[in-house]
Amino acid sequence: MDKNMDKIINYINEGNYFLVTSHVNPDGDNIGSTLSMYYYLKSINKEVYYVLDDDTPINLKFLLEDIEILSSEEFIKLNLEEFNLIALDCGDLNRICIDKTLIENAKKLICIDHHASNDNYGDFNYVVPEESSTCELVYNLFKKINEKENTQVIDKKIATALYTGVVTDTGKFTYSNTHPSTFDMAKDLLILGAETNKVICEVYGNNPYNYYKLLGEALNTLDIINTKIAVITLTQDMLSRNHVSFKDTDGITPYCRDIENVEVGILVKEKSSNEIKISLRSKNYVDVSHIAKMFNGGGHVRAAGLTVFNETIENATKMVVAETLKYI
Structure with missing residues (x-):
């Protein structure tokens, strides 16, 4: 080098x-x-x-x-x-x-x-x-x-x-x-x-009040799958209702991963009606970059991301969860 x-x-x-x-x-x-x-x-x-x-x-x-x-x-x-x-x-x-x-x-x-x-x-x-x-x-x-x-x-x-x-x-x-x-x-x-x-x-210490309102609503969507995967979902309606920009939501990602027994955290974000951004985080052994690559995404071993086009937020989530289960 x-x-x-x-x-x-x-x-x-x-x-x-x-x-x-x-x-x-x-x-x-x-x-x-x-x-x-x-x-x-x-x-x-x-x-x-x-x-x-x-x-x-x-x-x-x-x-x-x-x-x-x-x-x-x-x-x-x-x-x-x-x-x-x-x-x-x-x-x-x-x-x-x-x-x-x-x-x-x-x-x-x-x-x-x-x-x-x-x-x-x-x-x-x-x-x-x-x-x-x-x-x-x-x-x-x-x-x-x-x-x-x-x-x-x-x-x-x-x-x-x-x-x-x-x-x-x-x-x-x-x-x-x-x-x-x-x-x-x-x-x-x-x-x-x-x-x-x-x-x-x-x-880390200057988030607006509305961010925490959004965070509370996002945590209510939390779903645990097979004890090892946690999914949180953010929709356009949630962002609009709480007056938070899409670009200001990355801080929510760790909440998916930082749960007892969970290995992979998945944050699903609806950027538009036909564009779903998904962030992946893992703790110990799953290389989430491999999962991201399956959807033309990329990143690091413990942190990666991908975009799913022309699918509903529900279908995009199911697709990524199904792929993640192969690594658990």
Whole structure:
């Protein structure tokens, strides 16, 4: 991986114009890794644009208060003759959350990611599925730059962005993807000025009242199957009734898994009448990425997701539960 990092560092140093982006349905690692790369490129006087065709969850907006995120349409209007694309935390080329023409027209595509499903789709790839988060990979890259150039890349803003990504992707350092290197990273970021208390308060301690009304209603749908599978369902009516955006519901997912004897938690979310998003979480032995792949989804061993199109929420649930039972 050292050679891969060196190639990326050298190419970034040679380039001038960069577009940074990530996957659909932004999360902490998505925004933390993309934002930290954006700040770094700015610091070395590169022309950089943060482009994402999706909304930001309310609990992550604090990271982006001074950042302009462009839509693909807005970026295209800039009429840049040449640009390089850096895709962070995106395990699949098709999940990059920008217009496909931008992917096709980029001079080079740099992929930095930790999803096991990643097939190294970039021209330059730094992909390590064993790492806790893409933010940890970006942190490693910045440490490499520090060593090569005898400088300190990580300032307070970058440290805070990276800390947000590693905290959220490890479930506050409780998931099995947390390694000794993860704690070393967190310690270093704290020393470098990461606003750790702000991150915890904003991400986990600032949910609106309506979110808890929705959570109560969602928990009433809880269904336990064969003692090992727990399913919670969120419908469009529930979201509308409680005035909660679809993108602000990821915090409900752990409630499916964190039940005595349950191995796999399934959160079923109705995004529209013909699009059902399903999040999978496991505790000990089920690799939920295999289940997700059966429905053209993907992710990690203990956390994965998929989308079912043109099915009712009931049928989509039955299909995924039936597949999950094969692994129990």
